Amino acid sequence: MQAKTPKFNVVIVGHNNRLQYEALLFAASLRHSSPDFAGRLFVASPNSGPRWTQNPGLQDEDVLKALKQLDAKVLPFDNHVFGESYPNGNKIEALFALPEGEPFVFFDSDTLITGTLNSVAFDFDRPSASLKVEGTWPRPTLYGPGFDGIWGALYRQFGLDFDSSLDRSQPHDYWRRYLYFNAGFFYYRCPKEFGERYLEYARTIRDEDIPELAGQVLTPWLDQIALPLVIHSLGGGRDTLPQGLLDGSVSCHYRLFPLLYARESDHVVEVLETVVAPNKIKKVLKGYEPIRKLVIQRKGHKIRQMFDRDNLPQREQAIRNRIKSSGLWMR
The missing domain is CATH 3.90.550.10 (Spore Coat Polysaccharide Biosynthesis Protein SpsA; Chain A)
Known part of the structure; x- marks a missing residue:
């Protein structure tokens, strides 16, 4: 049990x-x-x-x-x-x-x-x-060290076992390792x-x-x-949480409202628009322009129509650029 x-x-x-x-x-x-x-x-x-x-x-x-x-x-x-x-x-x-x-x-x-x-x-x-x-850090320089050298130095700095942290199914010096x-x-x-x-x-x-x-x-x-x-x-790691819940069906780290409307599921949009709807919430949140225009005034749906959620651009910058060209980018 x-x-x-x-x-x-x-x-x-x-x-x-x-x-x-x-x-x-x-x-x-x-x-x-x-x-x-x-x-x-x-x-x-x-x-x-x-x-x-x-x-x-x-x-x-x-x-x-x-x-x-x-x-x-x-x-x-x-x-x-x-x-x-x-x-x-x-x-x-x-x-x-x-x-x-x-x-x-x-x-x-x-x-x-x-x-x-x-x-x-x-x-x-x-x-x-x-x-x-995403693999935002580190960015190894031309003359080294690589990922292995940089991360290995940090683990040594704090007296930690580096080898046991590695995902050996991933290639050497690839950030996901x-x-x-x-x-x-x-x-x-x-x-x-x-x-x-x-x-x-x-x-x-x-x-x-x-x-x-x-x-x-x-x-x-x-x-x-x-x-x-x-x-x-502290004895944790990458595989200690069931998959598909956080950053999945239970939570959504949307980051910016234009990106939410471009990328996230219909359920996420439904939750967003439902919780904003009550007057006691709406009257406060409308003080923030992205919520007022994209959520309350429903202009986010114009962004939504610009993208196929099953075939999104691989790079986030491409999504941002397309939204900016429509005049709907705000943060």
Whole structure:
């Protein structure tokens, strides 16, 4: 008999910018698609401080009210290491504000919940993250080292076993051979334990002189460079989560609304337009132009008609260019 998945918390990040609208949309989709979710939903919001030139936290009263109505708890946190110089670091530092010792799932704010989260058999002792990823890092230079040399140096830096992380069904020096995730979601049994490891690894990669990283661009990839090392060090990996649920029937990391209308399934579009429809949600979300024009005014369907979901261009840039040529690109 399969063990029951323990109750867990969900956390996303909310800023005083487009992320506040994405956070509200995430919360509405969670309550719509997973009404039996028994954990807590936290919207982590960075506090004003020396690492920001302006207050980055959630301040819009309408957004805050709507989040409260959806039983989402705003969770303030401080930036001690990252901040305006690297906002992606918020997903790391926010973990320290979560209840210690309680399992969590982090999602990027530009995600919709499209099915019941309780159907996902998380093993919180064996962390993992999104495999909906492209080979964005590293980019080996002409004179080396290659993928093997770069990733191997990082595993040695943290005293980790490199060989056991490899997918030997993939060719040597091909990016899929090496453990690499999109940081659009990740999970573990304790946010403090995960956060401490994540912060240590990310800061070390950023600050230490690691010769094999010479010539490599770390921004904006730092969170995705450190993440596989953290997951491997905590006993997780690429095959610890059932396929087809997250980044599948249960969640959609859409990233930008024009891309959602171009690429995603009819069900994703239906969820999006259903959760935006109630007046108490719509009146807040219409303050964000892409939602107002593409979703509420239904101009996204013009984008949808431009593409065959069964035969999409292989490169995302080609999708973007076609949408831009129609005058419907917005972010």
